[in-house]
Amino acid sequence: MKIPFTSAAQAFAGVAFASTALLAAQTPPANTGAALFVQNCAFCHGRDAGGGEEGPDLTRSKLVAEDVGGDKIGPVVLNGRQEKGMPRFKLADQEVKDLAAFIHEQKKLAESQKGGRRGVDAADLQTGNAEAGKKYFNGAGKCANCHSPTGDLAAVGSRLVGLRLEQQLLYPRGTVASVVVTLPNGNKLTGKLAFKDEFHIGIYDSNGWYHSWPVSAVKFAIDAPADAHAELLGQYTDDDIHNLMAYLQTLR
Ligand code: HEC
Ligand code: HEC
Structure with a gap:
């Protein structure tokens, strides 16, 4: 498979939205903070609010630490910080409160997890x-x-x-793992890891093209120094x- 970078990104966006719909379907009260978060925020901040490619880790945010019932989170969500990549949302007061409650829950979870370390003041x-x-x-x-x-x-x-x-x-x-893939014919392809699960591995080559293979069809070595x-x-x-x-x- 060889498709340009942009359409690969769109394909990933499509996957994200498809699984969002799935999750929403499994979570009956669609207006809970968790469901709202998955629909609106997880794409950037990660499903567990722990940060993603596009948005910071909210469980370690100082603003979230100081928030009470949405009083600090609310204005950020309603006004956005558009020049910094945080869009604005039209949400009802109760929805903002539910979202804030969900984020606080995730914060507690993150802090209680083994190996999780609280930010220093x-x-x-x-x-x-x-x-x-x-x-x-x-x-x-x-x-x-x-x-x-x-x-x-x-x-x-x-x-x-x-x-x-x-x-x-x-x-x-902001670190990207680099990958060397060895094809069945012995050719090697070097690129940046785009995707990897049990079944497939995908990379962007140096020209920005996306390639993917079943993991069983190729050999690969992933180098993720930030590990x-x-x-x-x-x-x-x-x-x-x-x-x-x-x-x-x-x-x-
Ligand atoms: C398109 C990506 C994107 C989406 C979607 C998004 N955010 Fe953000 N968010 C960001 C970015 C980027 C920042 C950092 C802005 C900055 O540096 O000031 C941010 C910042 C924040 C902050 C402030 C954190 C801090 O410590 O200052 C909060 C709270 C927040 N987002 C909550 C949400 C919530 C809740 C939603 C869903 C309703 C949401 N965001 C959706 C990208 C996004
Ligand atoms: C095995 C290699 C390795 C070791 C050991 C290591 N780091 Fe790093 N570190 C990295 C990589 C890779 C990055 C991501 C580089 C980047 O973002 O450009 C990084 C990022 C950082 C950054 C952020 C730099 C930036 O410009 O944003 C700091 C600060 C840092 N490391 C400090 C440390 C300290 C302090 C130690 C020792 C306690 C340490 N590192 C040990 C590989 C390592």
Whole structure:
């Protein structure tokens, strides 16, 4: 299969909407927060509000943390932030309240999950020890295996501030796994992972074309370097994070 990037994106959008309809059909009270969220928000923020390609993780949002019954979430939803990619929605007061309740529920869930780590408060970001952070960076943290304070992380402390920096440290986003697919005839194709489940793998090649195969028909190797961060999460203590944050903030 070879179809241009845009129609692949549309095909994915189609899949998303089809499964949305399915889920809505399985969830009888269509006006609950969960159903509203799946219909209107999940496409960007993820089904569990944990963030997606197009929208941030709402379970770690400061605004959500400060929200009471939709008083902060409501204005964002009703007005949007259109220049930043958040559209505006016409919803009734009760619908906004239901949505807010759902988001708060997801936040609680995310925080209770094993390996889930609560965001540190903005005030905490100043409490670390930069020297200790530097030591951890070059030593036990193994950060220096992949990063350099004068290379890729140069000026990271100006580029990303506060909670945004911490979010990237804990859960780097915007990284795309690269894939090498070996076809039955031995040819290799390199690209960016577009899709993968038990049965199919899809990639975008360097020209933006989408290709997909049954997983049984090809060999492939997926390289997702940011996975290292997920593994590291279990090892950081809160002190390590505070110290690292203090250190990273000195990289300006
Ligand atoms: C087309 C993608 C898209 C859709 C659909 C969408 N959002 Fe967003 N949303 C965004 C983006 C992008 C931002 C970040 C805007 C910014 O950086 O200020 C955002 C921000 C937010 C924020 C503010 C988070 C913060 O910490 O400042 C809330 C709350 C929110 N969205 C809730 C919702 C809800 C509820 C829905 C469904 C009714 C929804 N969004 C639908 C893209 C989307
Ligand atoms: C095995 C490799 C690897 C290790 C080890 C690693 N990282 Fe990363 N890190 C990555 C990748 C890949 C990204 C995503 C790069 C990107 O978005 O451009 C990333 C992203 C980041 C970012 C966001 C950078 C940005 O420009 O947005 C920060 C900050 C960061 N890492 C800090 C750390 C720290 C601190 C450690 C050690 C505790 C660490 N990393 C360990 C691979 C690694």
